[in-house]
Amino acid sequence: MAYWNSRGLRGSTLEELINFTNKKYRENGLALIQKIPTPIKPIKIDQKTRHISLAYFEQKSTVDYIGVVQGIAVCFDAKETTKDILPLQNIHEHQMVFMDDYEKQGGIAFFLVYFSKYNEYFYLPYQNIKCYWDKAKTGGRKSIPYKEMDRSYIISNKNGIYLHYLEQIKNYIDNN
Template sequence: MATWNSRGLRGSILEELINHCNDKYLENNLALIQKIPTPIKPINIDKETRHITLAYFDQKSTVDYIGVVQGIPVCFDAKECSSNTFPIQNIHEHQIEFMSNYEKQGGVAFIILYFSTCDEKYYIPFTDIMLFWNRSKEGGRKSFTYDEINKEYKIRSVRGIMVHYIEMIQKDLDSRN
């Protein structure tokens, strides 16, 4: 079983920015997106602060966020990268399977990837994720690089929304037609 500790907080700044963005989308009737908590089973709890100090993941999670944008079902995961190379192993097989099934049902699946070295955020369409995933499974490179991603999917900040990703969903949908 996987254990949880301070590593579980990786990407929390990105998630806070996305949560703020999702609140703004809801306020403006643009989208309803919910953060999906990862189920954990506490092992040790600090009696004074009542904080969990050790836990294990109770079950596999799917993705970080699920919701609907203007009638379009979406699911996505938030990932952070501290170099110009993103290891494909950071996307788990059960997540790929979930996103694949989600897309088969007419939804849109993607990853929001934050490259902290250059302070840039990108929408990675599921079709691109699958290209990188399949390449790795077929014996090719086990990661993808900043240079390989489509720069047209760079996520902008707009009017205080630091991760304004919904315009990238439209770009993704337009590319499918």
């Protein structure tokens, strides 16, 4: 059984930056992106504070975010690594299945990846990660090296938006 408090706040800074960016996008009429909460079942609730102190995940989550960018349906997941690699074990089979189904319906699926060692953020299209995923399933490497990240998909700070990933969605659309 997977417990809610077992992994701490891993990735919380990245998610805060994404949430702030999404708020700016909405305020500026650029996009409407929502964080998808992971359904949990409370086990222990502090009666004084009414805070959940222990819970387990009721079901597998799909992706972290879903929404629409000027008529284009998008979904994405945020991943953070302190290493020189993005371990594929951080990406789950059910997420890949969901993203594949999403793209088959005409949406755009991707990952926002933060390499904290280099303080760099990348837009990683689903199709790119799928190549690594498929190779890993047949005995290939089980990670994506930082040095193989596409430098044209670096996410920059622009116009007061810290993680301006919409530019990279446009970049992806223009090139595919």
